[in-house]
Amino acid sequence: MPACYEASRCAEAGMDRIDTVLKAVPEDLVTTDQDVVARYLTDFRKYMTGASRAVLRPRTTEDVRRIVALCAEHGVPLVPQGGNTSYCAAATPGVAGDELVLSLERLNAIREVDAPNLSLTAEAGCVLSVLQETADAAGLMLPLDLGSRQSCQIGGNLSTNAGGVSVLKYGMARDLVLGLEAVLPDGQLLDVLQPLRKNNTGYDVKQLLLGAEGTLGIITAVSLKLVRKSVQTVTAFLAIPEIDALTQILARAQAYTGECITSFEYVSDHSLRMLLAARSELRHPLTAPNPHYVLLEAQTASPVFPLEDAVSQLLEQLMEEGLVTDGTLASGGAQRDALWVLREHIPEAEVANGGSVKHDVSVTTSRLPAFVKEASALVEDHSEGGRLSIYGHVGDGNVHFNVVAPVGAVPATYKAWFEREVSPRIYDLAVAMGGSFGAEYGIGRVKLDLLDRYGNPAKIALMRAIKTAVDPKNILNPGKVVR
Incomplete structure (x- = not known):
């Protein structure tokens, strides 16, 4: 035939x-x-x-x-x-x-807010910003926070184990999950939705579905940890002359504020200038350009802890030592929002320049400065004119090392060449430093080849075995995460 x-x-x-x-x-x-x-x-x-x-x-x-x-x-x-x-x-x-x-967009009911229990139970189609507003109305805070908060849904956040800008203090999405409801590949309902902090009754099976990208079950509802709403927030934008000082500055900031640092975001001057060129209405927050910047934010629910004094003393000491050469403190909510716009809209500037080759990598926090320097040198050596756009979450070792096509180049052609010829060198470097080729974006379909190349064979075999056992007919999201 x-x-x-x-x-x-x-x-x-x-x-x-x-x-x-x-x-x-x-x-x-x-x-x-x-x-x-x-x-x-x-x-x-x-x-x-x-x-x-x-x-x-x-x-x-x-x-x-x-x-x-x-x-x-x-x-x-x-x-x-x-x-x-x-x-x-x-x-x-x-x-x-x-x-x-x-x-899952129609599954968008908020089932319960239990303020004394510091928990919120909601369906998978709830938009993240809606859940944040719901927690805020109860005098609490949902610490998961992403630039896509106005459109991403909590089910997807959990399925990809989303990170975001508050991982430093509160952890990844999986760290905020108390309970889960999901439909398994045969139609059975997995109901471990109770918002309990102690429930030691065998395997923690809900963790299998967190980060599985819908390949093992379809999340329909979740019980999330909330925290007490901050009553004090201090936000600073700092100029850093040497990237090697990042980890020292972070350690000092955590010590001075009593572990109140919620975000410690790195922004390169290349990224900031690209954004300011794409968005003429935005303004540079400092008087002169610098090679490196940090957006630092500290929050506390305590009404008596002198947080602003602690941050002021921190900055004074850092400037005396030359670790920081310039900086500004947000004087109110509008200025804070303006500083966060600069950090969160960097991807928009990359799109305005034809898009970028994205490398969502992580290394230990201690090695992040060295990775940025060595990876930058790789681009300079192998791609004349390639424009670096580097930013990320210094506190958790996750750096978005992105490269935009040279001026005058055809973006699609350049990106295809770069991904083939240079990106493997960047991933090799991250792995050689004990890091990962995938920090917070997940695997999906795009990174299957990277998983084959860099993933641990025993782990990949175990993932396949779990997929086969849970979804023998390969019904849920085939071709994602595992081949």
């Missing part, structure tokens, strides 16, 4: 299975209009565009269970999607059109 005939029969059979599923799902949960469906088919970075017959938009956990059970019965793969802000195409279907997209 000709191979093309067999392939055609398989494709037709796949379409028949999809038709069977779509007919069994309530009509109000199914969208087949391709003009609408198209909005769910391209990843956030426009790196990949897939195909799908329909988008399924359940309203309840029971809807999700029913859909997953149907897909498992008929062998139809599902691609779960939240706010579609993944940098690694983790929520994008393949090009074959044999997968259905499952959007």
Whole structure:
């Protein structure tokens, strides 16, 4: 029998299975209009565009269970999607059109705010900023914070184990999870949603789903840790003459403030200048340019701790020692917001310049300055004219080492060349320093080759074994995280 005939029969059979599923799902949960469906088919970075017959938009956990059970019965793969802000195409279907997209956007109820317990229980489709506002209204704070807070959804945050700007004090997304509700690949409901801080009853199975990018289960609800709302916030933008001083400055800041530092963000002068050129309404916060900057923020829920005095004394000492040469303290909320705009809109400046080759790497905090210097030298040696855009979370060792095409170059051509010829050298350097090629973006589809190259073989084998055991039919998000 000709191979093309067999392939055609398989494709037709796949379409028949999809038709069977779509007919069994309530009509109000199914969208087949391709003009609408198209909005769910391209990843956030426009790196990949897939195909799908329909988008399924359940309203309840029971809807999700029913859909997953149907897909498992008929062998139809599902691609779960939240706010579609993944940098690694983790929520994008393949090009074959044999997968259905499952959007969690309608599961957006806040089920409980338990202020005495410092917890919040919400459904997976809740937008992060809405949860932050809900916690704030209760006099509390949800410490998970990302630049995409206005569009990313909490289910996606957990599925990718999102990081953000407050990891230094509060940890990654997984560190904020008390309980979880999820639908498993056979349609069973995993209900370990209780917001308990002590629940030592066997394997902590919810951790398997955190960072699994929807390959082991579909998160439908979560119980999150909250913290007491800060009543004092001090934000400073500092000029650092030598990048080697970063870890020393961080250690001193933590000591002076009694571990009140919530963010310690590095911004290179290259990145800042690129942003200011792209956004003419923005202003440089200091009087003169410097090679390196730090955006430091300290917060406390204590009404009596002299936080501003502590930060002022810190800066005075750092300037006396020459570790900091210039700086400004935000005098109010508007100035604080203006400083954070400079940090959070750097990716926008990269897009305005044709986009960048992104390297989301991490090393130990102590080695971060050395990594930045050596990786910068690699770019200078192997890519004349490549423009560096370096920023990141110094406190947790995560640096976004990005490279923009030279002026006059064709961005797409340059980025393809750079990813092939230079990026491996940067990843080799990170791994040689005991670091990781993937700090907070996850694997998705984009980084599978990197996982093959740098991942520990025993870990990869264990991941495959878990995927096979939990999802033997490969129904959930096939082709992501594990091949």
